[in-house]
Amino acid sequence: MALSLGLLVQADSAYSFCGFYVAKADTKIFNKASQVVLARQDDKTVITMANDFKGDPKEFAVVIPVPTLIERGQINVGDKNMIDHLDAYTSPRLVEYFDGSPCQLALMERRMSRDAALPASKSLLARAEALGVTVQAQYTVGEYDIVILSAKQGQGLETWLKESGYRLPRGTSEVLGSYIKQKMHFFVAKVNLKEQSKLGFNYLRPIQVAYESPKFMLPLRLGTLNADGYQELFIYTLTQKGRVEPTNYRSVKLPTGMDLPIYIKTRFKDFYRDMFDQQVKQADMRAVFTEYAWDMNWCDPCAAEPLAYEELRGLGVFWLSHEVGSAFPGPGRRPVPPPTSGARDVFVTRLHVRYDAQHFPEDLVLQETADRNNFQARYVLRHPWKGEEASCPASEDYRREVIRRQENEARQLADLTGWKLADIRAQMNLGRDTADTQGKWWQKLWSR
Amino acid sequence: MPTKFSSLPVSRFFASDPRHYQIAVLAALLVYGVGWLGFDTAGREITLLLATALITQFLCGKFFSVSAFDPRSALISGLSLCLLLRTNSTFLLILTAVITIASKFVLKWNHKHIFNPTNFGIVAMLALSGEVWVSPAQWGSKLYFGFLMACLGGMVVHRALRSDVSYAFIFSYAAILFGRAYWLGDPLAIPLKQLQSGALLLFTFFMISDPKTTPDSRAGRILFALLVAGGAAYVQFVLYRTNGLLWSLALCSLLTPLVDYLLPGTKYQWTSPTNGNKGELHEKDRLVLGPVPRPVGSSGFGL
Numbered sequence: 001m002a003l004s005l006g007l008l009v010q011a012d013s014a015y016s017f018c019g020f021y022v023a024k025a026d027t028k029i030f031n032k033a034s035q036v037v038l039a040r041q042d043d044k045t046v047i048t049m050a051n052d053f054k055g056d057p058k059e060f061a062v063v064i065p066v067p068t069l070i071e072r073g074q075i076n077v078g079d080k081n082m083i084d085h086l087d088a089y090t091s092p093r094l095v096e097y098f099d100g101s102p103c104q105l106a107l108m109e110r111r112m113s114r115d116a117a118l119p120a121s122k123s124l125l126a127r128a129e130a131l132g133v134t135v136q137a138q139y140t141v142g143e144y145d146i147v148i149l150s151a152k153q154g155q156g157l158e159t160w161l162k163e164s165g166y167r168l169p170r171g172t173s174e175v176l177g178s179y180i181k182q183k184m185h186f187f188v189a190k191v192n193l194k195e196q197s198k199l200g201f202n203y204l205r206p207i208q209v210a211y212e213s214p215k216f217m218l219p220l221r222l223g224t225l226n227a228d229g230y231q232e233l234f235i236y237t238l239t240q241k242g243r244v245e246p247t248n249y250r251s252v253k254l255p256t257g258m259d260l261p262i263y264i265k266t267r268f269k270d271f272y273r274d275m276f277d278q279q280v281k282q283a284d285m286r287a288v289f290t291e292y293a294w295d296m297n298w299c300d301p302c303a304a305e306p307l308a309y310e311e312l313r314g315l316g317v318f319w320l321s322h323e324v325g326s327a328f329p330g331p332g333r334r335p336v337p338p339p340t341s342g343a344r345d346v347f348v349t350r351l352h353v354r355y356d357a358q359h360f361p362e363d364l365v366l367q368e369t370a371d372r373n374n375f376q377a378r379y380v381l382r383h384p385w386k387g388e389e390a391s392c393p394a395s396e397d398y399r400r401e402v403i404r405r406q407e408n409e410a411r412q413l414a415d416l417t418g419w420k421l422a423d424i425r426a427q428m429n430l431g432r433d434t435a436d437t438q439g440k441w442w443q444k445l446w447s448r
Numbered sequence: 449m450p451t452k453f454s455s456l457p458v459s460r461f462f463a464s465d466p467r468h469y470q471i472a473v474l475a476a477l478l479v480y481g482v483g484w485l486g487f488d489t490a491g492r493e494i495t496l497l498l499a500t501a502l503i504t505q506f507l508c509g510k511f512f513s514v515s516a517f518d519p520r521s522a523l524i525s526g527l528s529l530c531l532l533l534r535t536n537s538t539f540l541l542i543l544t545a546v547i548t549i550a551s552k553f554v555l556k557w558n559h560k561h562i563f564n565p566t567n568f569g570i571v572a573m574l575a576l577s578g579e580v581w582v583s584p585a586q587w588g589s590k591l592y593f594g595f596l597m598a599c600l601g602g603m604v605v606h607r608a609l610r611s612d613v614s615y616a617f618i619f620s621y622a623a624i625l626f627g628r629a630y631w632l633g634d635p636l637a638i639p640l641k642q643l644q645s646g647a648l649l650l651f652t653f654f655m656i657s658d659p660k661t662t663p664d665s666r667a668g669r670i671l672f673a674l675l676v677a678g679g680a681a682y683v684q685f686v687l688y689r690t691n692g693l694l695w696s697l698a699l700c701s702l703l704t705p706l707v708d709y710l711l712p713g714t715k716y717q718w719t720s721p722t723n724g725n726k727g728e729l730h731e732k733d734r735l736v737l738g739p740v741p742r743p744v745g746s747s748g749f750g751l
Contacts, residue, residue: 248641
């Protein structure tokens with residue numbers, strides 16, 4: 001509290017969010033989730049793929065289709081912390097306001113955010129030999145052994161992968177064959193245990209690939225083959241011009257700006273998960289959700305600070321030059337104001353999709369638009385004033401207003417999450433009947 | 449029973465000019481898009497686009513000495529822009545509407561529009577500014593909506609007797625999608641999903657069907673439809689670029705004079721056998737739109 005008051009005094013902007021970062025939720029909200037960062041300008045793309053593979057590292061292998069043949073220098077091992085930071089920066093956020101005394105209007109605000117880092121799960125297994133398959137190159141990058149492949153047909157590639165000890169789900173050869181005809185190439189990555197123990201990482205770091213191709217897409221199809229049920233994918237795009245959207249699936253913005261009951265503060269991650277479930281249901285699981293679209297220079301409120309120059313470069317934003325970007329000012333999660341100069345040419349879009357083969361039969365194709373309108377999933381908590389009742393004539397009206405407001409918040413929450421209204425009202429300690437607390441219609445008729 | 453319905457004033461109004469249907473359908477789609485699908489367009493953009501389209505139509509009519517001001521074609525173009533065009537820039541919004549309408553008056557060959565106006569306006573801005581975009585997936589792919597649009601669109605097209613170009617296009621495009629899926633070994637779900645696109649149906653039944661810009665003969669129109677379908681697939685699946693339908697239509701429109709030369713036919717006029725005996729409204733429309741050769745100031749049928 002002292003911190004927020006201190007900041008309030010310092011804050012000179014009219015929109016003085018004086019909040020501090022209150023809570024960070026667990027990252028494991030959604031199961032079977034992957035994270036992909038796409039930095040793209042013109043046809044140059046850097047893709048960063050994170051995974052949260054929990055098993056034995058020697059069991060880990062992944063087959064990744066890429067639009068072009070890639071060389072050694074085009075593959076890199078990235079830093080997971082950068083993705084986590086990007087995830088925190090773009091995650092849905094909760095803002096807290098405190099009602100002032102109705103008699104003497106004063107406002108204090110706080111905000112907090114939650115984090116939705118959801119790492120990847122992709123699996124397929126590994127070893128090497130040939131069958132109409134060309135091993136273009138083989139090398140070790142970081143803790144990964146990488147094999148770059150070209151193939152003439154899917155069946156051959158599948159056989160080769162199987163002979164190499166990879167376990168492949170049914171239908172793999174069809175999808176691989178389709179990709180081969182679409183002139184895609186592949187690489188297989190598996191963990192080099194020696195390198196891993198030398199490096200000392202106890203988790204698998206994200207794999208990065210840089211390539212130049214007009215194809216702005218994400219291959220979802222391989223991922224749906226070995227999945228039982230749906231999968232969750234978070235796509236963070238870093239572009240120069242503006243928001244990124246799918247061109248072959250409808251995109252829907254998450255509901256935003258709603259007032260929610262105070263108790264959501266401790267249950268924000270449940271809220272986010274269940275609200276997302278509801279949204280997916282309403283869209284018949286046939287939509288990609290936009291959760292954040294913002295100029296990377298600033299944020300308001302900030303769930304985390306904007307990414308620093310080095311982080312953006314690390315995630316593949318190759319068009320940034322040193323002279324332009326400077327390190328971000330401001331500790332804590334204060335809003336960073338829009339830049340006046342030295343702006344960084346990066347626009348971030350966060351897309352969230354829940355997919356399976358039935359609802360997302362084809363790969364996701366994206367386009368960069370010129371839309372620079374900022375969007376965030378932001379929810380509001382309004383704390384009622386806790387002062388003496390009837391300390392002034394306005395307080396009675398205020399009390400009624402608060403009850404009405406809380407009733408609306410309860411309904412809103414029920415609508416958004418599908419939670420039972422009765423449970424919500426119980427959690428909020430709302431009286432059974434709010435009708436009489438709202439007063440009779442004539443009470444205000446001749447009120448002084 | 450049909451005679452009873454057709455004698456209703458509403459029915460006569462729609463029968464009097466196929467564009468009345470089109471305006472109603474486009475307006476309904478816009479309401480649906482903004483109200484239910486969360487289109488990134490608001491009252492301000494819609495007002496600006498419609499007002500600019502109408503004013504440009506009026507001014508161009510004066511400048512090119514077209515006898516009477518007819519808002520219908522401009523309204524169709526304006527509504528179509530509302531459905532398709534997205535930009536953050538007010539200036540570009542206005543400029544696109546101006547270019548769209550002005551193109552009808554300026555870009556002509558042998559008294560015939562070369563481009564579908566909306567198609568030209570959007571493609572020109574996509575090419576020149578880089579600050580506008582089209583969201584082809586905004587309609588989603590819910591089957592019922594596709595059917596609805598096909599029915600509504602089909603009805604409208606049928607009245608203008610240019611359904612052949614729509615059907616030729618959609619069948620050839622579908623054949624390409626299914627053929628491609630077969631060649632790739634993809635499941636049927638993929639081409640079916642690609643066909644269940646509101647944007648595709650809108651294009652098929654409201655844009656390519658424009659009788660003022662399609663070739664005059666049936667054979668020519670079918671050839672034209674095949675070219676557009678092939679071009680769209682080329683842009684999408686070979687060049688991997690977006691808006692294949694729009695680019696392909698714009699480029700193929702340049703070939704229409706050649707197709708008309710090779711496969712000549714009767715030019716379109718706003719008279720059709722289905723409403724040829726519908727009475728005074730029809731006569732009035734002909735007067736407004738002018739006789740053959742085609743009227744200078746009307747946009748033609750289509751987006």
